[in-house]
Amino acid sequence: MDLRVDGLSHWYSDLEVLRDINLTIPQGQIVCVIGPSGCGKSTLLRLLGGLEQPTQGQVTQVGEPPVGSLNPLTYVFQDFALLPWRSVEDNVSLVLERHNLSKAEKEDRISDVLTRTRLSDFRKAVPKQLSGGMKQRVAIARALSVNPAVLLMDEPLSALDSQTRELLMDDLIDLWTREQFTSCYITHNLAEAVRLGHKVVVLSRRPGVVREVVDIDIPLANRRMSDPRIAEIQQDLWDMMREEAQTADLELAP
Amino acid sequence: MADVTNHVDKNGANPVAAPHERPVYFRGGGFRTEPRRFVGLAVFAILLIIWEVGSRTGVISELVLPAPSQAFAAFMELVNSGNLQKHVGASLQRLTIGFSAGSLLGLVVGTAIGLSSYARAGLSPLVSAIFPIPKIALLPLFIIWFGIGEGSKVATILFGCFFPTVIATYGGIDSVDRTLIRMGQSFGLSRWEIVRKIVLPAALPAILSGMRISASIAIILLVAAEMIGAEYGIGAYVLLAGNLMSTDQLIAGVAILSMLGLIVSWLITRAEKAFLGWRN
Numbered sequence: 001m002d003l004r005v006d007g008l009s010h011w012y013s014d015l016e017v018l019r020d021i022n023l024t025i026p027q028g029q030i031v032c033v034i035g036p037s038g039c040g041k042s043t044l045l046r047l048l049g050g051l052e053q054p055t056q057g058q059v060t061q062v063g064e065p066p067v068g069s070l071n072p073l074t075y076v077f078q079d080f081a082l083l084p085w086r087s088v089e090d091n092v093s094l095v096l097e098r099h100n101l102s103k104a105e106k107e108d109r110i111s112d113v114l115t116r117t118r119l120s121d122f123r124k125a126v127p128k129q130l131s132g133g134m135k136q137r138v139a140i141a142r143a144l145s146v147n148p149a150v151l152l153m154d155e156p157l158s159a160l161d162s163q164t165r166e167l168l169m170d171d172l173i174d175l176w177t178r179e180q181f182t183s184c185y186i187t188h189n190l191a192e193a194v195r196l197g198h199k200v201v202v203l204s205r206r207p208g209v210v211r212e213v214v215d216i217d218i219p220l221a222n223r224r225m226s227d228p229r230i231a232e233i234q235q236d237l238w239d240m241m242r243e244e245a246q247t248a249d250l251e252l253a254p
Numbered sequence: 255m256a257d258v259t260n261h262v263d264k265n266g267a268n269p270v271a272a273p274h275e276r277p278v279y280f281r282g283g284g285f286r287t288e289p290r291r292f293v294g295l296a297v298f299a300i301l302l303i304i305w306e307v308g309s310r311t312g313v314i315s316e317l318v319l320p321a322p323s324q325a326f327a328a329f330m331e332l333v334n335s336g337n338l339q340k341h342v343g344a345s346l347q348r349l350t351i352g353f354s355a356g357s358l359l360g361l362v363v364g365t366a367i368g369l370s371s372y373a374r375a376g377l378s379p380l381v382s383a384i385f386p387i388p389k390i391a392l393l394p395l396f397i398i399w400f401g402i403g404e405g406s407k408v409a410t411i412l413f414g415c416f417f418p419t420v421i422a423t424y425g426g427i428d429s430v431d432r433t434l435i436r437m438g439q440s441f442g443l444s445r446w447e448i449v450r451k452i453v454l455p456a457a458l459p460a461i462l463s464g465m466r467i468s469a470s471i472a473i474i475l476l477v478a479a480e481m482i483g484a485e486y487g488i489g490a491y492v493l494l495a496g497n498l499m500s501t502d503q504l505i506a507g508v509a510i511l512s513m514l515g516l517i518v519s520w521l522i523t524r525a526e527k528a529f530l531g532w533r534n
Contacts, residue, residue: 070442081433081436083451094451098442098447128533
């Protein structure tokens, strides 16, 4: 299933945050969206999954979601959004409970996603006992358990320290290499964008418009930080963003 | 330091070349308190002993304050006469019905105010207007409405517990992390599911601390309500003791009330440990 954005504009009362966004998230690709802070990246993601209504334009699902998908558009949040009073398995179970799955199927889905995110040994742990990286892996497991068509990721690594971020990035690359999920990945971190994105969409400062869409042809698994091609793309992206970021930095909050 | 070379040792002889050394002293740990077991018990015991000794030596007049031993004797008399069960039973029944009904209603209304814009706009000013009214002042009105028997007593306690619970509940719901609710919506959970599985558990710490307050209010109101037209009840017992100037019975009654408060507080602590274990 693809996700297509047509002529999307959005205002918060009289503050214009997004202007005329056109974008396609094709099946099996990760589309990274980068931009200076306050450019409407997170708003865009909320609009993509229907957590907010666009003022103008629309978001369209093209094609059918995969068989067995319980929640085609599924989020992974920056601050994990785990329920602190539920164990790892119960946090996953939360999003399956209303679908009237048989006990066996629910259990299958839970143990499947926990295996895929290497959390099987921590089923009974509560979020407080887990490190930040593990918490985000639980959130990813929860998202995978509903078999989503598109994963909407809102700066999923921003709340983590830099080593954990590297590890989790490798995990995401492994996961994609195995199962080619479709994703829109919001980040302000250029290194993440060039490592994970098949396409990188650069938004301008507020009101956010698409400044540039950069395709990166190198397979995800082969991208090394030392690769000069990767470094060059990252430099280009930074050149594009620097000025926007500087100007955005000087603006007062609305 | 610049003047190090000019230092002279204690004998005033050789100039000392070594820089002046001194250990960094400890400046404090942020006023942190630590648990000290048995201190509370000791304070209690010492006060009792001073009181007892004061009474026996005649420093404290028997008319002003009976000795703890006399109060205890009055208590044992109450136990032996079989009236203790009647008084405590009557009080507990009123307390349990009033407190649970008031808390339950408060929970429902508080949740409504927390979640619905209309309920909030319509009811929260009303709650603010009625909450500060001392419920004891309404007791005569309740007697006219619900009769002088159990009805008015339970209603007073119910009313007293209702408002703190409402305020604690919607305050707790207001401070629930909105990303958790958005998460629930993003996974397509129904409204009722979000309330039951996300909002109420997240608001539970606030709700339980509200219950701690309303439980104390319930005991205060219980005594006040039992002072009018009650045959049995700890409040009635205390009132009768006061009227007869038998201060030993009065002290015994007050001690029972204090024990009741301690037990309720202990029960709520247990509930907190059971339901909020995930916080630690």
